[in-house]
Amino acid sequence: MNWTVMPAFDDYEQAREAFAWDLPESFNPAVDFLRKHEDTSRTALRYEGPDGLETYSFDDLDDRSDRLAAALAELGVEPGDRVGVVVPQKPQNPITHLANWKVGAVSVPLTRLFGRDAIQYRLADSEATAVVVDPSVRETVDAVRSECPALEHVIELGNSESVAGAGDEQDGATTHAFADLVSRHEPGFDVHDATPETPSAIMYTSGSTGPPKGVLHSHALWLGRAAAAFNYFDQGLAEGEATLWTPADWAWGAALGGTLFAAWHHGCTVVGWPREGFDPDDVYELMERHGVTKAFMPPTALRMLMGVDDPEAEYDLALETFASAGEPLTSEVVEWVAETFAEVAINDFYGQTELNLVVGNSDTWFETRPGSMGRPLPGYDVRVLDPETLEDVETGEVGELAVRPGDRRVFFDEYWGLPEKTAAKQTDERWFRTGDLVERDADGYLWFVSRADDVILTSGYRVGPMEVEEAILQHPAAEQAGVVGVPDETRGEAIKAFVQPAGDDYEPDTLREEIRDLVRDRLAEYEYPQYVEFVDELPTTTTGKIRRKTLRERDDTH
Incomplete structure (x- = not known):
């Protein structure tokens, strides 16, 4: 498979049969996202912040992430070290991830919505040696420095004039100003020689019987997310032709990997818009201003958009596809999209932090059945198992969803420091247990019933x-x-x-x-x-x- 241009299939069964994972021997996502496109001077990111609109080409992001990578290396960050990223939808968020991978470090995406305990636990558990923070969370990070013994560097967005205590040490960690670190170095960094198996990110998922678990992924994660996004965005991610946006925090898998980095893998533009709250009219205005064609919208956001009467008449929208995840779409949302927009598809998809995005509805391939999870995406097989015997249940009966990828590497590597929980996640035949109870109907659609645990x-x-x-x-x-x-x-x-x-x-x-x-x-x-x-x-x-x-x-x- 050519990982620059994903293959398009008109027929679902053909896609299921013909698609095959063919991961490259050498792969660094920073190179893949920024350098492989025909025209790297095109806009990769349109950032609408408090000071107005900023645009970044693929070259711009390459330059800045090179500089930050050089700064991280100078601070002593080495391959395999963990670096936290607590930044909203600002350019410094992906720039930090890209710089981490250029150094060979492992990213730990965290949301600024986290409070003191949540941030402390994740930084300490991942043994992060550095963390890049938004000014809005600096005070929280300062409060937990002493409880994160591996933490050596806190890098706050801003320059030495705006970052309090830049250059000072507190509880064993030195404070730095992000802009100053970048400006002190030159581009041309020697990128870490990586493969799809190189550790890439630790993402935390909540459990019902213990503290959050760190989910370690390799670089293959991003290829899996890019393939899934190509499908749930109706195979409409041609290089330079799509503009994507999501209200979801870039700390979350479907937003970071399934929207932001999936767009850059395919050479498309992303809109960044850090915001407080969700105002439907403001959202429509944003999508109009930027010509957003593909939007990842959680179901809650879609329900809020339903409060605006006749948005196609009110706004000049370029929308082609809504993609949604997090919970099954109800029939009222699907019917609202069909009745409100002349040519906008709505596809929902299902995945887990550990297992990538594996099931979905696709307007291109088959009829969406409201309330269903859809059918398995190409590259994945599914079974519905009796949770006790691990035997297949009959069609229409409730069982636990199990998934097996065509390439093991697009799933997680391990729960960080939890080998027993890692082993329990999969069967001896390498079917990964989701902990979600589902039914499968006679046409192969899956229907979510409940969690097997208390999440x-x-x-x-x-x-x-x-x-x-x-x-x-x-x-x-x-x-x-x-x-x-x-x-x-x-x-x-x-x-x-x-x-x-x-x-x-x-x-x-x-x-x-x-x-x-x-x-x-x-x-x-x-x-x-x-x-x-x-x-x-x-x-x-x-x-x-x-x-x-x-x-x-x-x-x-x-």
Whole structure:
């Protein structure tokens, strides 16, 4: 396969039969994304920030990432070292990833939505030696430096005039100004000699029974995401012809790999727009200004866009495809797109942090069935297994989705430091277990039923209840807590906390808001409980564990 131009197929069965992974022997994503295109002077990134519009060509990004790579190497960052990236949709986000790979370092994408505990755990667990941070999270990172013993360098966006303490050391880590590091070096960096197996990124995923797990991927990840994006964007990523945008944070896999880097692999333009909140009219105006043709929109964002009447009449849109993921699309969203836009397709897709993007609907190949996950993308086989026996279940019966790639390398390498959990993720025949319960109908469409564990799917994010419970218990008035997901029309699921107070002397409304604020501050904005119910006692197992299933069954929120 030519990894510069993906093959297009008109027929789904032909695609399934003819597609084959053919990864190159030598591969560095920084070279692939920036240097292989026919015209590297074309615009790769249109960044709309507080100071107006900035445009970056592939050459510009190559130049800046070369300079940053030289700076990282001078600071002592070596191949295999981990470097955190806590930057929103700004040019410095991808520039840092590209520089990491040029050095041979492993990126740790993190969202600025994370609070103190979330950032501290991930930086410490990955043993990051350096972290590049947005000014909005500098204070949070400063607060956890002493708890991240491997951390040697904190690099804040800005120059020496705007970055407080530039050049100073605190708790063993020296502060640097991003712009000064870049300006002090020249382009022409000798890029690390890498392959598809070279470690590339550690992405963290929440679990139901323990702390977040670091998912280590090799460079092959980005080729897998690029292939998937080509399909769920209806094979419309011809070099120089598509403009992509997503409201999702570039820390998340589908946004970083399935939108931003997938676009650059194919030679297309990406729009960057760091924002606070989501205003539907502002979003339509942005897509109009930049001629966005392909948009990755989580279902929650699509439902919010539905609040604008007749957007095609109101705005001059170039839209061709919505792609969506995080939860199944309901029929109302699919019907809204069909009724509202004359020639806009909507394709949703399914994947995991560990397993790439493996199932989807494709307007090019077959009819979208609202509510379904779609059918397996080319390059992947799927089975629906009995979770206990690991035998195939009958068509129409519920079982655990298992996936096997045509090339093992496009899936994750390991859970960072967790060999037993890594081994448990796959069967002896190398079928990867998703932990998602599904049904498969007679036509091969898959239908999501539920998680096999307690992970909550809210607004496209996966939230581990245990992490939220632990944050709640930091409040002195909380004796015990149980967190579950409850149905929500906008988010898919909302987070609900059942809290057993430590005593009777509390004011419910005040404590409820204090708990919400505490979780926002320590974890992330999207992880706070929308509902908090106070109870005299929580149901537990004989070993003292919270029975979340019982809490879900007794919930009367809706």
